[in-house]
Each structure stands twice: as structure tokens, then as C-alpha cells.
Amino acid sequence: MGCFSTFCKKRRATRQPSSHHNEDVPGCSNITKYTYKELVRATNNFNPLNKIGEGGFGSVYKLRNGTVIAVKVLSSESRQGVREFLNELVAISDISHDNLVKLYGYCAEGDQRILVYNHLENNSLAQTLLGSSHSNIQFDWKTRVNICLGIARGLAYLHHGVSPHIVHRDIKASNILLDRDLTPKISDFGLAKLLPPNATHVSTRVAGTLGYLAPEYAIRGQVTRKSDVYSFGVLLLEIVCGRSNSDTRLAYGDQILLEKFPEITNGALLLQTWMHYEQGSLERIIDRSLGGGDLDVAQACRFLKVGLLCTQDVTRHRPDMPRVVAMLTGEWDVEPETVSKPAIISDFMDLKVRSTRKASDNVATPPTSSSTFLSSLMAHSSPLLSNESTQASMAFTGVSDRE
Template structure:
């Protein structure tokens, strides 16, 4: 039976409950349900003039409900191969949690083939479209604004990692998933890839999904997702915000294309301030900006367990915990899909060789059987 044959107990405001909405959608309770007709009206029949975004999941439209509330209407594309699973994941993950730095889910529509999520509308789009986008933005991202954005995202991620049970691993922290409200308060969005991590579990082995450039190498190669995978992604994002440039720019010379590599090179040369966005004005605090960059490098350490957790990262950004005494090592970086494929293949071969050796007749614990190991990965292309 399809997971979408299970719907909600709670009726939509002011309408009689339809018989097809009598059952619960597993894992989701007490969520407002909208009819397709209402959302069709709110978005002027999903007119292209109201379209505000597009992702792998499907299009997002601006809409106005009957009570005047402006919302973002996220529609599952019928062509989205894994959208149904992501829809359910996002619904389960975000329905019962609330934080200043997370998007707010107003409700959803599950009606026939229509699967729609309704969020609060955020006026200033995403960091990818504004700070890092090719289009010139009217928003002034001065240093104090960037500080508040960095700390806000860190606080939201720390809440997901430590403030809720089970813990939530987002798996797709990136600039296009950080939305900005009218006051430029950052909101983490898009929980379609999120995983719930019980307190007594260190990691979950899963299909690799996310955005190349932000993916933690150990997760991309071995498929083991932990909260430290998000920490790596946040570290990349943090450096993007301070430098004002995307994590990958193939228009630059080869040695300058990967932001994380370039940041490390400047750090290693004692010239970390060179990576700071040159467009920043008089309110720039160079020492603070360098501290943020160092935190970004700490978050992207090649040894997973040596990365700080997000609560520690938040304190470091606020100046409540020392950064200078921390050991900063060269980050591990996956440059492109070819690099990922080669390293995944090498890891798979190494694992298989090890298992075969342990299972061989000469081994003292041999059973005579050989275990086969394979690694599958799927990565979503970068750039919103």
C-alpha cells in the first residue's frame, strides 16, 4: 500500500472532512491540511508569475491564503522519481519541530496525485540567489549581517542535532537551502533528504545524496551519515559567506577553483585574510572574519571525529569558546564526480579485499564463505 493512502485525522479549517482523509499518514500528527482547490486559488492556478523557485523536488510558488497569509507552496513534481519519499521525509521531519532558524511548515495537501507542502513565505530568497548569485541583489550583506546569518544557521543546525529527539541530520546544508526573511534572519529549509538519528546510534548507512561541493568526503565515499556530515557542509557554507564566493568556480584557474582548497592554502601561508570578500565595507572586523574562516576549516577536518559539534561551533562563532588553540589540519575535498567515483571504487575494492582475506581458508576464523561488498552513491549536481 502506498504511504500516501494514509492521510490525516485533522480536518482543514472550515471544510467538511472528505472520506479519503480519514486515516493517518505514518509518523505525522496534528498538521493542517489544505485542499488542492484552496492552493490552486492561492497561487492563481499556479501561475508562472508566482513561481519563486525550482528544485529537484519540484516548483515552489508564492501564494496568498483567504485570510491574507502569504505562503510558499512547494509542489511535488509528478516527474520526480524519488519525490514521494522525500515528501514524506520532509513532512515527518519538520511537522513537529519549531525554531527561529528553521522554516515553518503551515500544512500540506495530499489529494489524488497532488502532494504539496505549505511553508511560511520568506521575502529575501536564498543565500545562493542573493549573496552568492550571479544576479546583483539589492540586499546589503555587510559584515554584521553575515555574522548574524552564520550564527543563525549554526543555531538552527545545533537545534536539529541536539535539541530534538531523535536527532535530525539534514544532509543537504547549502546556500540554496538557507532562506532569508524580511529581517535577513536565516531559515534552514528543504528537509527532503533529512534522516532521523536515534540517540543510541552513531551513524546510519544510506544512499548518498546531497550536493557535490558540500558533501563530507567520508559520507560521499562510504555512505555513512552522521551529524558530523552536516558539520562539514556547514563549514563549506561558512567560508562561502565570509568570502562571498561559491565553493566551486570552474571559471577560475585550476588551483583557485575549489574554495576550501584555496582557503587552506591562504591559511597555510599565514594570509587567511586574503580570502575575505573584498566588497565588505567599513564594518568589517578582519580578526573576527579570520576566526570564522578558521571555524570553517575546523568543521571540514578530514578526520570526522575531530570536527566540533554544532553546539561548539555556535559558541566559537559567538566568541564564547577559544578557536586559536584548536589544531587546524588540511581538509579533505572531493573535486568532482570523477574523483568521487574513483575514491568510492578504491574504497569498495579495499573493503572487499579485507573481507576476502578475513574469510579465506587460511584465516583462523574462516568459514570458507566470501562476503561481497558494494557501495552505491547518488549525488545531486551543485548550483541552485
């Protein structure tokens, strides 16, 4: 941190006029604005020899003074890239929380759209806990509990601790970064939406990642804080079970899922967890690598039940994030809570998927035929299903329209 401060001070002292206008972004006066020349000089023209890796957030460079930073370069050729850049700046420029990434500065000069973040040493949950490659990090049960609680508290802060409230829209394992102490940091606010006062949802184009998308959002394009709650519920299951929601590997005796849902990919873990909940055997789906360590089986089963509560079909039945935090800490008893069948959006639903910002991020658009789409929902139909277009832009629903 000190090294980066030194770099910031140096940039102010050596600032020179640039031939390209470095745009001011409204509402972001409290973060450092770099010129492209300064970033080029600091990274030695983004020299591959100074690049020490790819972090969960972008390219990681070691500067000439030894500072390590994460540089996120957004597409300068598409309107989507510029829109995500502005979204990210506005969403996080004026907020601070232990479980959110910290933005140090930006460059908006000419066609350049660059964000500068502090580098987080242990990459993302997707790479370390859920990735196929070997990780040296020991994700014991205590570590996983702290990660789950940190993410939940970060989301609770976004949803209820700032005004206007912020809906992240892309909560997933690859957007949870880990620092040296394995403290989780919610990252990538490129899809974030600000929720205006007295509004219950924002209607917008559907964007996000299959397997984490809440059905009412994927179908109608209506973003609410409960959309993030759904995504968190999926992520919670992944952390406890040690595998991704799209992982179709089954525990011994669970082959019945292949008979009921032969085409299932995204949502496999959620379905499997629900099946074990119904059978009273949640302990069977807990990550086997936790066996024999500090695992608290009762607590792990409680976390799995909270994940199912977060992914319920009817949005009003999902707890809000402050309630989720209380459930995870044990301050709120989850035993009396009734869990209904989870809602699942999967790629067997005849969704049209097109790539957006990167290969792992998908935008899903409902098919034009409502009969095809509805029949594909099978037993997971949502009361929010509609044939309405998801292309509406920034339409708000007031408190009086709440369900």
C-alpha cells in the same frame, strides 16, 4: 502571519468532501492537512497571474485574500518524490526554532504531494549573496555574522536539541532562506535522516550536492552529524568570502592552485582557504566588498579557521555544532586548535553523478573500480575510505562501535 491564519480558519469552515482520499501522515497531526481542492481554490487553480515568483523553496503565490505563501510541489511520478515528501513532513512537523522554516500544512491527496510554507521575502543565500545577478541586499559584516550564527544555532538544535536527532544531509547556500529581517532559516528537509538513540551513524544511499558532501559520506554512505558539520564549514567559508566553493576565480597571487589542481572545480574555495591558512594570510581571501565597512578582520579570520576545523578529514577532529556556536561567538578560543588539511570531494575524482530532485541537487555514487577511485583522491585520502557499497538501507551502528 495573520493573513495565513485567516486562510487556515477559512479552510476549516469551508471544508468539503473530496473524491480523492487525503492521506493522513503518521506523526503529523499537529499541522494542517489541506485538500487539493482547497489549494486550487486559494491559488485560483495555480494561476500564473497569481504566481509572483519562484522562491528558494518553490513557487510563490499571492492568495485571493492577499496572503503570500510558498507552495512546494514534489514529483508525484517517482518514489523518490514521495519519500522526500514523507521525510520532510516527519522531520519538521513537530519541531520549532527561529532558524528553521515553518511548515503550515500539506496535501497528500491522490497523486498530489504539496507542502505549504510561509514565504520568506529575501529568497536564499545562493540567490542573494552568491548569485551572479545583482541583489539590493547589503551583506555587511554584522549581517554575515548574524547569518552564520543563526545557521549554526539551527543545526545545533537539529543535532542536539531534539530527539531523535536530525541530520539534514543537504546544508548548502540554496537551502538557507532569508526572511524580511535577514534571519536565516534552514530549509528543505527532503533528504533528512532521523538518528536513532545510541546510534552514531545511518548508512544510506548517498545524496546531496558536490562541493558540500563530506568525503566519508560520499565514499561509504555513512551519515553522521559530522557530515552536516562539514557542509556547514564549507558554507561558512562561502559567506565570509562571498563566493561559492565551486567558484574557481582566484585572488591575485593564487595561480599556484591552477598548477597543483588543474581540474579542480568543486572545492576550489576550500583549497584556497587552506593555502592561505598555511601561509598565514587568511585576510586575503575575505570578500573584498567588505573592505572599508564594519569588517572585523580578526573575527573574519576566526570564522575562516572554524570553517577549516569543520572540514577536517578525520570526523572526530571536527567540532560538534554547539562547539561551533561557541567558537563563532568567541566563547571558545580557536587559537589553540590545530587545523589539519581539509578533505575534499570534487568532480575530478571520477565520481558518477546523476541528477536527482532538481538540476542543482546531485547524487554521487563511487565508481566500481576501487583503484581508479582511490588514485583520484590524490593527497586528500580519507582513513574512512572503503570499497563498501553505498546502497545499504538504514543500517545503524551503536555507541559501542564508535571510533
